[in-house]
Amino acid sequence: MRYLVRISYNGAGFNGFQYQMEGRTVQGEIEKIINRMHKTPIRIHPAGRTDSGVHAIEQYFHFDSELNIPVSKWQHALNSAMPGDIAVHEVTTISSDYHIRHHSKGKVYRYRIYQSSVRDPFEKGLRVHYTYDLDEAKMRNAMQFFVGVHDFTSFTSAKSPIENKVRQIYRFDLIRTEKGYDFLIVGSGFLYNMVRILVAYVLEVGQGRWDGARTPEVIAAKDRTMVPKTAPAEGLYLERVFLTEKEREAALEKLKRNR
């Protein structure tokens, strides 16, 4: 039986999702529990691997199990063994040819910053402290250039092995929060470090260090050296994974109405 599991985790205490020989990882913690239940190694497969320090409000993984546990009991079984920084929200059965990474239909990421003269100890690991003033209009203008289908070579790690760097961005919104800003981005998929590089770029524009009107030029250049910065991992949240196109369209419709 193939099970699909919806989880969230606080990335602050993990060296990322992917299993490592040393260092605490989300996959390592979950597989330790699942392996103990099965008394044999079982691999879990996430919708996407998050980097060290990156959080997930919604992440999925699937795994195969022959254990005779009713699907309604799995959530509690897993949660009772889970550490406090990982939570299991739902466990369902799926077709054995479903593969979340290949079959999911897009993702939402959120990037959170706050502004204050003094750092807030309670934001450590959760939001990024930003001391510069930001021009909202300049940021919004630059952000709109990314919506649509583009080659994002200028906005991914230069060492990315993936050939096709074309991705579709459905929305890229700036949300004013109590003490700062959230960046919300909805896309078909994301290249390595892409959200963190996009946010670093938009912050450069907001701070007045780069002319946002030149964004089409930066995209067209397909040159990572034009955008040298990557925003810190701790501000990044995987917020949603769309299992179907219908889910994605409903979420986009809702975002449009709430504007």
Next chain:
Amino acid sequence: MRYLVRISYNGAGFNGFQYQMEGRTVQGEIEKIINRMHKTPIRIHPAGRTDSGVHAIEQYFHFDSELNIPVSKWQHALNSAMPGDIAVHEVTTISSDYHIRHHSKGKVYRYRIYQSSVRDPFEKGLRVHYTYDLDEAKMRNAMQFFVGVHDFTSFTSAKSPIENKVRQIYRFDLIRTEKGYDFLIVGSGFLYNMVRILVAYVLEVGQGRWDGARTPEVIAAKDRTMVPKTAPAEGLYLERVFLTEKEREAALEKLKRNR
């Protein structure tokens, strides 16, 4: 010159305030920075020592320095070296016979819990997960018995070496929050573990495991074994330290108006 420093810290990453040979402590981190500046050991003196995992929204310490740094420069000098889970909010000069622990006029503590079927990874270390239903009226009724001047022997660690266990509680409020409750307590001073034992007791009452009407009896018993539980450290915040009686009266007046 004696300096008074107002700080906040996230207790999740510390083995408490007080310096230890091993283990990261708030005092250890701050003295490391101050010692480096002075090139000689300097001791800092807090308003009160917080336990491992306990947070401070407002804490004070003072220290003596002969360094020729204008008072207006101290905040930035300290913050630039401080780790991300301690923040310095203000530095002022005080009389060299002022001792914060002896001269302060009371404190406010807050204790935070949240209720949900599944633990929230982003509350880890910040609020305590509570799964039982709580009867608000029962809790409020029990809490009122603590307001006033009482011997709190039943509500402190049995191994406390302090002789006089009489303290004055000015207020003990229950505040409904989005997902749970905050307990806010204002007192002249607090015994070791006193807030955490009071909260554990009130939660037993709220859960229906103890009759809150019997609270005067529990206080009068002066017997720690009547209240066996201590609520976890991670929910506790030192929220305010009153430097003067005037500050304390103003805060109490404000709480009364906001009721």
